[in-house]
Amino acid sequence: MGIIDAFSNFLERLGGKTIEVAEKPLTRLPEGKSVSERLKILKELQKEIETEQEETRREKELETVIEWRKQEISEPFSERLAGAMLRYFRRPVEGLTKSLKGLDEDLYRASILMPKDRYVALMLAVSIFSGIFLVLVAYLLYQPIEISLLVGFLGFIGGFFYMRYYPKMVWKRRVAEVERALPYALRHMAALLSAGVGISEALLSVAKADYGVISEEFDLVVRDMKTGASFEDALSRFDEKLGSENVSRVVKQILRAVKFGGDLSDILYKLAEDFSFEYRMKLVEYVQKVNGVAFIYMFLTIVMPTMFIVGILAGSVMAQALIIPIETLALVMLMAFPAISLIIINMIKKAEPR
Template sequence: MGFIEFLERLGGKTLEVTEAPLRRIPEGKTIQERLRALKEIQKEIEEEKKQLSEIEKIAEEILEWRKEEVTQPFSERLAETMLRYFKGPIEFLAHFFSGLDVDLYRANILMSPLKYVAYMLGVSLFVGIFGVLLAYLLYQPLVISLSAGLLGFIGGLFYMRLYPRLVWRKRVVEVEKALPYVLRHIASLLSAGVGIAEAILSVAKADYGPISEEFELIIRDMRTGSSFEEAMTKFEEKMASENVSRVVKQVLRAVKFGGNLADVLYKLAEDFSFEYRMKLVEYVQKVNGVSFIYMFITIVMPTMFVIGILAASVMAKTLVLNITAMAVILLLAFPIMSFIIINMIKSAEPR
């Protein structure tokens, strides 16, 4: 709205300037009259300069506003829009999502629970509308189109509620992957005489992914008055990971009782690396066993299925299975089974 008002005001000023008569110093009059006319022209020019400076100031304000709007994430803008028009229903709906604040905190999503519920609702509405349009474009009846929209809305709401947990689990996986390298990094700095806080700050400035972000939060907590033990315990509770818990307990024990923290961290890094190698060996053995099943389902079973249908049709002198059913089985059933096996192999991959 501000941008449109600015264009209207700018257009009005432009019309005023273009419609203004051309100023000329009167000819054939006395010098006093000509000087008086010249002063009036100067006053008009100064007034126009003031108006132009006001227009430039408005333009700068609009540009700054547009910059802030562009830099603001789409999720924030969508949530604010939904809150502006549906604040009451969103506040009512937020009461049913218990534990959302904890999930957002663990996922490091910097959004209040109420605003995230508004974002959830906005995304779900988009998915529902897309479902209705897609079913309509496929020439489906109105009832089926509305049902598709309703399913899309419910599915979008369900997915957006699980999204913070998915992000948190992904962050935990990334943190656990980087732990051996981070522990060696800290241990090498401690061996060189650097303090534990400075070592954590060094990791925070390095590029280790989510664990660098978490270490930066630890440093921020310590700067705001939290003790080292409180900041590390907070990090442990946020991650809720067995490996992270082992590291935090060992670090706090070494700091409290005066052990050699560098050696402890080196030992932990070696333990994690050894555990990962063992998991990798087990994973390779599982993949070797599952690969045979995968090849059987993707290559042998479809071939045997087609041969069996053809043989039965020849013996019965009629097609025992219509073309549509065969197409559904070959194009949907077998690929779905293959996808399930691939997903099982991927989920078993060591983290």
């Protein structure tokens, strides 16, 4: 009786699910009809089933398209732009990719997770947009078409070289951030080591902490060790990737202490103090340099443009006509002096202690 009751309960649940899933009541063939009428009803039923199947297929296609568009929109604009360039200009991109040596290593050091060919496609896209933008700017400033095209060509070349050296700039910026946070990370590791924690656990703790780029790099070191690399190989890759003298000192001291023994926590404390002292000395020198450059910056960005305008006006009054076309004057004031200002700011920024 128990088996029969279980089987009947199963049939009841199955019938309930069938009723829930069914969207329309099943059309039954009427009794007592002729064969032609029954065939006609069957054809109508077949058309309804085909219509429902077509609607279901269209809904699935629409869902697929919507999902694809969501994934496409979620991608960064640079990825989509590179993909479009690679799709329409694959041969030029592949030829240029082969001629650019060392780009893959620069991308690796900068932690730019983009294939080399896609990055080259992005380089071309940025160069083209830079050229077109400068052509439009020169044309709106009423420059001759030859000058506008020349400015656009220079913009294309400038955009291309900027994108080529952009990974190196990112790498140097990451190295600077690592060196800036290195004393804090070393103190963190030294405190854990003095408390009896292992070196691997100390690296993992720094990787989970919020020290910026150095936490990201330590996380990669931990991942390398989890994937089978030895401790020495993982740290050597970290040192090779960054190419920093301070990082190299730290890696050598850690490997020497692990290999030959020694109080690693005390070593890391001393390294942290040395780096902090060096940074303070560099900061003092930087402040002195900035004080000397400030006067030059004010002269080139404030006094010199004023003297230039006064000289143009005085010369124009004496000649009773503008000695420089208004378009050229606008180009100088809108581009030349701001460019000088940006160059000086970039020099000051590069002299900032790392």
